[in-house]
Amino acid sequence: MSSKPFILLGKEIPKGKCTVLDLEVAKLHTRTTVKVPVIIERSNEDGPVVLLLAGVHGDETNGVGIVREIISQKINKPKKGTIICIPVFNIFGYLIQTREFPDGRDLNRMFPGSKTGSLASQFAYQFTNEIAPYVDYVIDFHTGGGDRDNIAQIRCAKEDKKGLELxxxxxxxxIVFSSNISKSLRYTLNKMDKTILLFEGGKSKELNPTIINEGVNGTKNVLIHLGLIDGEITVRETPIFVENAKWIRTSHSGMFKIMAKNGSFVKKKELIGVIQDPFGEFKKRVYAPFNGHIFCINKTPIVNKGDALFHISIEG
Structure with missing residues (x-):
């Protein structure tokens, strides 16, 4: 790597120090400026630039908890290269615990953005032009939306060899094979030839210690592998690969009782849930239609006909 100055958001980032910059989003109608803190730890030795990003959706607090824990444990202090942490990307949504930007748009469908577009589009444009070009690797932390609870997983496209290796x-x-979605952050960064991992774990509006621990340990493995920090890579067991999957939907409305554990392997015709009415008059059982691993469960207590209940890998 070259030893030329590292410039980010118009500021030169000195070696061997922590620098905190602000990505200015906009001003509220109260004239209050909304800023997104960007925490940069640059070592004395040149190396890869890794971005750890959370809170693209403001209510996905598990990701925020992961990046916060990485900073707290000083895992973001590299011996080589640079680690950039943005714990809360969509700070508008985070403040009021909503998924969207104030303009009602999903920030993760606005990339690469536009200089003169909506507020979310302008913010996406600012990131795409002022931060994304200067990073080599990105880990983007997400959770399931609403009451959908994801087992800890990495999503990547099957053809993305670098991403799959990481x-x-x-x-x-x-590891769930998932195609890039147009206008998403992952799609845009891949087009810019950046290596990106999308972590999914838990559900929105929670701080799940197990999920946070999975995110922290996995990130440490990646940083050790890339040579940014010291340590030994922790390998517990071979990940389960999900190539094809299907959402199992309910054919009835009612109270939803979960009978299967997230992450477990279920066999065809195995009882995985029960739909009941509040008056004790009917009980409809939900069976696994095929063999597979459950990797997401809708944990809402009340469901309507057609609602997705379980996301299960198709394994025959």
């Missing part, structure tokens, strides 16, 4: 190093319980 996903195995991360060593999550599951």
């Amino acid at each position: 996903a195995k190093i991360f060593n999550p319980p599951m």
